[in-house]
Amino acid sequence: MSSSQEQKSAVGGGNGRNGRAAYDLDAVLDISVAAFNEHGYDATSMGQLAARLGTSKSAVYYHVNGKEDLLRLALERALGPLEAVLDLPGALEGSAEDRLRFVLKQAVHVLVDYLPYVTLLLRLRGNTEVERGALERRRSFDTQVAVLVDQARAEGSLRQDVDSRTIERLLFGMINSIVEWYRPGGSLTRDQLASDVIAVAFDGLHARGEP
């Protein structure tokens, strides 16, 4: 009954001319987003996408309505999980500092778990209505975190000498940059990365600071 999304997916599919190949939407999306992230959305043509999928250009149009539709579907996969973080119990209960720590840690988790999709989101320029809509949702997320920073400052747990909007920007600058270098499967695990980020953000780089 539940809407399933994993069925066949002949992703790397070396399907030749045998039977039915049957790409599903997930496979098309995964490969398309990978291409978008490698060359940029605008620099990636539908022809290149088709080549990577091992099919013709118009076969892609069987699965999606067009290039922009592909982008819209991909961005939803990043924005959905990200926005969901703010509704989790950990983001709603406890001290402002605890809630901030929770949201930041979860943001890192979403970033890593949906790495290609979030990467795509973070590189938007706002050229089309779809892009501007996604940027708007992202801005809304940032604003909600900025409120958390403000509350933590009012609580007295955060330094007062740096503007709170600046703090929020620098925090997400640090976190968002993860998509540019982190690749799962290495020695640095997702959870280790998240706690490293929180540690550096809250305690700084200095060696001192008794645990």
Add this chain to the structure above:
Amino acid sequence: MSSSQEQKSAVGGGNGRNGRAAYDLDAVLDISVAAFNEHGYDATSMGQLAARLGTSKSAVYYHVNGKEDLLRLALERALGPLEAVLDLPGALEGSAEDRLRFVLKQAVHVLVDYLPYVTLLLRLRGNTEVERGALERRRSFDTQVAVLVDQARAEGSLRQDVDSRTIERLLFGMINSIVEWYRPGGSLTRDQLASDVIAVAFDGLHARGEP
């Protein structure tokens, strides 16, 4: 005798049909880079560039060899000043921590002073040889800073519980993100921003910590 580059520059140029309009290379570059940053390099056509310059498409080709040449010239304006930081006395003398602090602060200064050009650099995808060359130089810069982080750690001034390469990435994630939100002319000055970044990076967000 010296090769001068500042001469006329009818940038916003409301040149009608009088005399010679005379754009110089600087004006063309400034306007082009602004357009690249607004819509992305690939999504910006030579036609749009010409429209913003108030001339025809082919007039642009009088000043530069082509779109990629425009990119190459613009990237040099970011990479030159950035690489120069590492040759300054402050980057070569003193303790590793002092040298690291100096380089980070100077990096923020370059970022702000050449904001549009550095912004363009930080958004490259490596589609062409020009882009790959620039990315290579940027990677080399990052590597040299990573060495500084390593030395500061060996000195005992930096925390040992986070991998030094991770530290360098997070540091530059924070610094580079500045191009996405900082605009000169506001209440936050260039120098204030630089010391905010250093303060947050080294001491963290926590309120505690006697100065």
Add this chain to the structure above:
DNA sequence: ATAGTTTTACTGAACGATCGGTAAGTAGCG
């Protein structure tokens, strides 16, 4: 000072290539 020449800074039209997208037809399945 004037005429002739060269250089500068463009214009408008056109080029082949590639873009996103579509129309019509079809092979393999139940």
Add this chain to the structure above:
DNA sequence: CGCTACTTACCGATCGTTCAGTAAAACTAT
């Protein structure tokens, strides 16, 4: 037969780029 998952062929638009021509400024010669 009818449906799914394509294929080949093609469309108009736009891309970066080129080219022949030209008006105005700058330089040179008389």
